[in-house]
Amino acid sequence: MAQNFKKIGVLTSGGDAPGMNAAVRAVVREARDHGVEVVAIYEGYKGLIEGNVKVFDMRDVSNIINHGGTILYSARSTEFKTEEGMQKAVATCQKFGIEGIVCIGGDGTFRGATDLSRRGIPCIGIPGTIDNDIASTDYTIGYDTAMNTAIMMIDRLRDTCESHFRCNVVEIMGRNSGYIALNVGLATGAAQIVVAEMPFDEERMFEEIMLGKRRGKRHYIILVAEGVQGYAEALTERIEKTTGVESRFTRLGHVVRGGSPTLRDRVVASRMGITAVDLLLEGKSNLVICMHGDDIDAMNIEYALTLDHMYKGKLKPGELDKYSLLDIQHMRSYCIKKAADFKRLYDQALDISQ
Numbered sequence: 001m002a003q004n005f006k007k008i009g010v011l012t013s014g015g016d017a018p019g020m021n022a023a024v025r026a027v028v029r030e031a032r033d034h035g036v037e038v039v040a041i042y043e044g045y046k047g048l049i050e051g052n053v054k055v056f057d058m059r060d061v062s063n064i065i066n067h068g069g070t071i072l073y074s075a076r077s078t079e080f081k082t083e084e085g086m087q088k089a090v091a092t093c094q095k096f097g098i099e100g101i102v103c104i105g106g107d108g109t110f111r112g113a114t115d116l117s118r119r120g121i122p123c124i125g126i127p128g129t130i131d132n133d134i135a136s137t138d139y140t141i142g143y144d145t146a147m148n149t150a151i152m153m154i155d156r157l158r159d160t161c162e163s164h165f166r167c168n169v170v171e172i173m174g175r176n177s178g179y180i181a182l183n184v185g186l187a188t189g190a191a192q193i194v195v196a197e198m199p200f201d202e203e204r205m206f207e208e209i210m211l212g213k214r215r216g217k218r219h220y221i222i223l224v225a226e227g228v229q230g231y232a233e234a235l236t237e238r239i240e241k242t243t244g245v246e247s248r249f250t251r252l253g254h255v256v257r258g259g260s261p262t263l264r265d266r267v268v269a270s271r272m273g274i275t276a277v278d279l280l281l282e283g284k285s286n287l288v289i290c291m292h293g294d295d296i297d298a299m300n301i302e303y304a305l306t307l308d309h310m311y312k313g314k315l316k317p318g319e320l321d322k323y324s325l326l327d328i329q330h331m332r333s334y335c336i337k338k339a340a341d342f343k344r345l346y347d348q349a350l351d352i353s354q
């Protein structure tokens, strides 16, 4: 242990995700194992500003690994984005002796972690969101559970489609990312998958539905990612009008965000929680835990956020200026590979969709 920490904090922020509790549990148990106390910060950065905290012992994290949601609760805080709010958060850390924080959440959570790290509170981020939309990591906590919940629901929709000779257009969460829609579409044998990342030929889809109809196919599941905004409901009407196949629209919404985490989410969350504590206690700061293949590693948060902006085509003017040519090349090839992997999966899914 490079740092002689006595007390660290843990918080969850942004949209909750199944597996966050497993991460909290791992943080508490790993820290206690090193003789370090853990302060639970309720409702994310809002709770940090307000001093809504409690010292956790092992009993506080017993019987939570199997529960969805987050026992630390979550909230969005506009005040935390202001200098005044930030100073209040730092003051809470000083008041309760919090020497470092593990921050579990999405990219907004990591921006907050960077701001705190800059003000002398070392932070390590853990990616927790069902969306799997953080470019620096192959995996975010909650993703697997959300997809498994979705396939269970869609299998049921398919049963009733088959009985009634219907099409069901299903819109599924994922914010601007098509990862959930793509994998769930593949896993449920969807006739079409519509994601914002890929062009979509609506006319061709109508033709394929009509072809299926001539061949006697009685059910059609069309998966539409939430990121293709305002599209799915209108598409449902057009399918019925153009193909004559009676159609229904279903929005899966927040239901996929709850529920008991799958084995994968529990394992990844636990491994990430342990690694975050180990890094913090080694004296590291301003890092986000990432997963590449089956490896758990870490990346500088600012680098990870820039990588994310590059992947999503949202780089700000001058954002790359502080990086070396080698760094930029590495970021570019990372993004190219990630996009190619997504496209390969999309092409494979479509290959077997008809």
Ligand code: F6P
Residues within 6 Å of the ligand: 015, 129, 130, 131, 173, 174, 175, 176, 226, 257
């Ligand atoms: O980021 C998780 C997520 O569930 C997204 O898939 C969705 O777009 C968003 O959060 C919904 O946010 P809220 O819970 O604020 O409605």
